[in-house]
Amino acid sequence: MSHNPTTQLLRLLPLALLLAAPLAHAADAGHGAQVFAEECAECHSASPGKNKKGPSLFAVAGHVAGGVPDYVYSDAMKHSGITWTADKLDAYIAAPRKTVPGCKMKYDGLDNAGARADLIEFLNNTH
Amino acid sequence: MPTTTRFARLRPRATWPLAALLAAASVPAHALPSFARQTGDDCAACHIGAFGPQLTPHGMKFKMGGYTDSNGKNDSLPVSAMLVESWFHTKKDQPPADGPNNKALLQEASLFLAGRLGEHVGSFAQGTWSDTGRRKFTMDNVDVRYTNTLQLAGKDTVLGLSFNNNPTVTDPFNTVPAWRFPYMATEMAPGPAASPIIDGALAGQVGGLAAYGLWNDSVYAELGGYRTMGRSFLENVNVLAPGDNLDKINGVAPYWRVGYFQDLHKSAWHVGMFGFDPNLKPGGVAGPTDKYRDIGVDASYQFLGTRKHVFALNTAYIHEKRKFDASFDSTCTTPDAPCSQSGNVNRFDLSGSYHYDQTWGVTAGMFGVKGSADSGLYSGVSVLNKPDSDGYILQADWTPLGKENSWGAPWANLRLGLQYTGYTKFNGSKNNYDGTGRNASDNNTLYAFAWAAF
Numbered sequence: 158m159s160h161n162p163t164t165q166l167l168r169l170l171p172l173a174l175l176l177a178a179p180l181a182h183a184a185d186a187g188h189g190a191q192v193f194a195e196e197c198a199e200c201h202s203a204s205p206g207k208n209k210k211g212p213s214l215f216a217v218a219g220h221v222a223g224g225v226p227d228y229v230y231s232d233a234m235k236h237s238g239i240t241w242t243a244d245k246l247d248a249y250i251a252a253p254r255k256t257v258p259g260c261k262m263k264y265d266g267l268d269n270a271g272a273r274a275d276l277i278e279f280l281n282n283t284h
Numbered sequence: 285m286p287t288t289t290r291f292a293r294l295r296p297r298a299t300w301p302l303a304a305l306l307a308a309a310s311v312p313a314h315a316l317p318s319f320a321r322q323t324g325d326d327c328a329a330c331h332i333g334a335f336g337p338q339l340t341p342h343g344m345k346f347k348m349g350g351y352t353d354s355n356g357k358n359d360s361l362p363v364s365a366m367l368v369e370s371w372f373h374t375k376k377d378q379p380p381a382d383g384p385n386n387k388a389l390l391q392e393a394s395l396f397l398a399g400r401l402g403e404h405v406g407s408f409a410q411g412t413w414s415d416t417g418r419r420k421f422t423m424d425n426v427d428v429r430y431t432n433t434l435q436l437a438g439k440d441t442v443l444g445l446s447f448n449n450n451p452t453v454t455d456p457f458n459t460v461p462a463w464r465f466p467y468m469a470t471e472m473a474p475g476p477a478a479s480p481i482i483d484g485a486l487a488g489q490v491g492g493l494a495a496y497g498l499w500n501d502s503v504y505a506e507l508g509g510y511r512t513m514g515r516s517f518l519e520n521v522n523v524l525a526p527g528d529n530l531d532k533i534n535g536v537a538p539y540w541r542v543g544y545f546q547d548l549h550k551s552a553w554h555v556g557m558f559g560f561d562p563n564l565k566p567g568g569v570a571g572p573t574d575k576y577r578d579i580g581v582d583a584s585y586q587f588l589g590t591r592k593h594v595f596a597l598n599t600a601y602i603h604e605k606r607k608f609d610a611s612f613d614s615t616c617t618t619p620d621a622p623c624s625q626s627g628n629v630n631r632f633d634l635s636g637s638y639h640y641d642q643t644w645g646v647t648a649g650m651f652g653v654k655g656s657a658d659s660g661l662y663s664g665v666s667v668l669n670k671p672d673s674d675g676y677i678l679q680a681d682w683t684p685l686g687k688e689n690s691w692g693a694p695w696a697n698l699r700l701g702l703q704y705t706g707y708t709k710f711n712g713s714k715n716n717y718d719g720t721g722r723n724a725s726d727n728n729t730l731y732a733f734a735w736a737a738f
Contacts, residue, residue: 194590195550199329199342202688208355209324229356263345263440265501 189279192272200264203283211262216284217241218277222257233259246277316408317737318364319346320694322399324355327686327697332586332596333639334686335699335735337458337467340588341547344456348498350431350444351399351406362399362407368392370733372470376726383472390415391470391733394424404430416471423488423521425453425462439500446494450487451510451539451560454494459582459600460558462487465635465649466677466703473729476653477662477711478629478671480604482560482578488523489513490533496541504543504554509536510562534573537562543582553585565610572609579603591642599634604655613660622661629655629671642687649677662711667719670712675724679703696738703731 193203200211207213212228219242223235237257239245249256250273252266267273316336320327323346328334330343339347346353354360371388378385394412401407410424431444452460461483479485494508512532518524543556558580563573582600587593606629608622616623635649652674659669681701685692710724711717717724 191590194592195588198591198688199325199340204688207324207688209326209329210353210355227357 184274184278186275186278186282188272189275189277192267192276193279196264196267196276200262203280214280214283218243218246218281218284231259231261233257234261243277243281246280247273250276316364316366316396316398317694317697318360318362318396318399319351321360322354322358322362324694326688326690326693328591328642328688331686332458332594332637333645333681333683333699334642335681335683335697336737337463338465338596338637339456339458339463340586341545341549341552344545345498345501345547347456348431348442348444348496348504349406349433350404350429350442350446351408352402352404352429352431354400358400360399362397362401364396364398365738366392366394366396367736368468368733370468370470370731372472372729372731374473374726375728376722378474382474387472389472404432406431418522418525420522423449423523425450425487427453436499441500442498444496446496446508447491448494448508449489449491449513450484451482451490451492451508451537452558453487454496454506454508455541455558456504456545457543457554457556457582457584457598458596459556459584459598459633460580461602464598464600464633465637465647466679466705468701468733468735469703469705470729470731473705473731474710474727476671476673477665478655479631479653480578480580480602480629481562481576482558482580482602482604483631486510486512486533486562489518489530490537492539494539498545501547502545504541504545504556506539506541508539510539510560511536512568515568530568531564531566531574532568534563534565550589551585551587553583555581555583557581569610574610575607577605592640594637594639594642596637597635600632602631604629604631616660618660620660620663622658624656624658624660627656627658627661629653635677643683645679645681645683647677647679647681649679651675651677657712664718666711666713666717668712668717672709672712673707673724674709675705675707677703677705696736698737699733699735701733701735703733705729705731 200209201214202209203214205213205215208228212225222237222239223230234257250267253260253262253264330340330346332338332340368391370391373386392412392414394410397407397409407428409426411421412424413421427446427448429444429446431442433442446454448454450462452462455463489512490510491513492508492510494506496506498504510533515530519526524530539560541558543554545554560578563575565573580600580602585597587595607626611621612625613621632652635647637645637647639645653671655671657669662669662671679701681699683699686697706728707724710727715723
């Protein structure tokens with residue numbers, strides 16, 4: 158057996174990759190909470206019933222768009238027929254105006270796919 | 285004090301118009317709970333440190349949108365109130381005629397009509413009662429807007445009109461005279477003898493219409509024109525007392541502003557330029573005019589992150605060229621009249637702030653005024669006949685409320701602050717600047733305030 162440290166490390170590499178792979182892909186709700194604070198919280202609360210300029214995003218995942226009863230949505234959002242699955246959320250957060258044309262959310266979109274995944278994981282956890 | 289100086293500009297006349305003093309005194313404004321009630325947003329969404337007026341990009345957009353954004357329900361009343369109780373201590377008393385020392389005051393009690401008045405119309409209009417002034421309810425900052433949004437070259441564009449009474453009060457950035465640090469200051473302590481005229485000297489006396497636009501959330505431009513309001517109106521709203529001097533703008537004075545702005549959500553920055561060019565008829569008398577040409581450059585940066593740690597930097601430099609065609613006296617015999625026909629005064633401001641958890645804040649600022657000497661204009665206040673003044677301002681503040689889950693939200697907000705202003709040069713020199721042995725540092729002032737908004 159070689160005692161060359163480099164060779165030893167190389168031998169561990171597949172294992173490391175194996176461990177790291179799910180980590181890299183597992184959405185991180187903690188980081189998602191940070192992204193929410195950075196990108197969304199000025200307009201949205203994650204607490205139930207708290208509407209700001211945008212509706213509360215509490216338990217938004219899996220629900221029908223335009224579903225917060227005491228929030229006044231745009232017609233575009235109300236009649237979009239969307240159900241907020243992870244895919245739809247991802248598309249909307251990446252490009253709000255393309256996904257729901259005419260919606261009144263003045264947000265230009267979050268480009269970073271990893272940040273979106275973490276954010277959606279965070280939203281999934283609010284219920 | 286820089287923003288709220290009682291001597292925003294040494295006027296080429298013996299009588300100081302109370303209007304300029306009062307209006308300039310109450311220029312710094314305000315986190316308004318009526319805005320929070322209307323939008324559902326917390327104070328912290330629009331204001332750095334959860335208290336006005338230092339705006340975040342979200343707050344800037346709300347202002348540029350004409351105070352009309354709402355949570356869609358439109359059931360809140362656009363009315364707010366504000367109280368400022370304060371105390372100040374200047375290192376060495378001023379001559380008693382110039383003012384008291386070590387005094388606690390009800391500095392401001394204000395009412396606001398602030399918020400959405402219709403789909404396209406919004407207002408920020410303030411009336412103020414102050415124990416430091418004439419103890420009358422006075423018209424303060426007024427900014428009433430009409431806005432619309434449309435697509436220009438395929439990009440979102442906000443277009444707006446503002447009727448207002450103070451050049452720079454319309455501005456969204458935290459760098460211009462009406463809105464720069466310090467956001468609250470005492471108007472009782474001595475302040476430097478001069479500053480460019482755009483620095484509040486005409487605040488409250490003028491009425492202006494400005495058109496502005498924000499293109500693609502990035503390019504901001506504004507063009508306005510100001511005229512002096514009528515004396516009887518200014519007396520009715522207690523901006524002027526009978527007998528106060530009123531210099532009148534000849535025709536219309538143009539105000540302009542351009543800026544480039546980027547809101548990156550985690551951070552934001554802007555760079556810009558602005559200017560104001562009034563020609564004044566001293567005392568309103570027809571004939572030659574005193575001409576002021578102000579031009580400023582400014583920039584800002586904010587780090588917002590998750591809003592746990594927020595840093596902000598704001599800076600502006602203003603250059604003013606003056607030509608006293610009306611009031612100069614080359615024989616130098618008219619008291620307080622300029623001896624030179626032309627001159628200049630320049631002003632630099634820089635401040636940096638840090639806020640922790642939208643609650644605890646510290647701000648450090650520095651300012652400098654530099655201008656041409658004039659043995660008429662500055663006689664009596666400067667042995668060197670110069671306006672040059674340099675100093676710094678340190679502030680610590682605590683804003684326990686104003687967050688999403690704060691007690692009393694969105695009905696009440698509170699800030700307690702302690703501020704120290706130090707001068708290293710005052711009206712021309714460090715020591716004995718006025719010839720009676722008073723030093724710049726004798727004007728160093730400690731100021732404490734409790735600022736509440738409802």
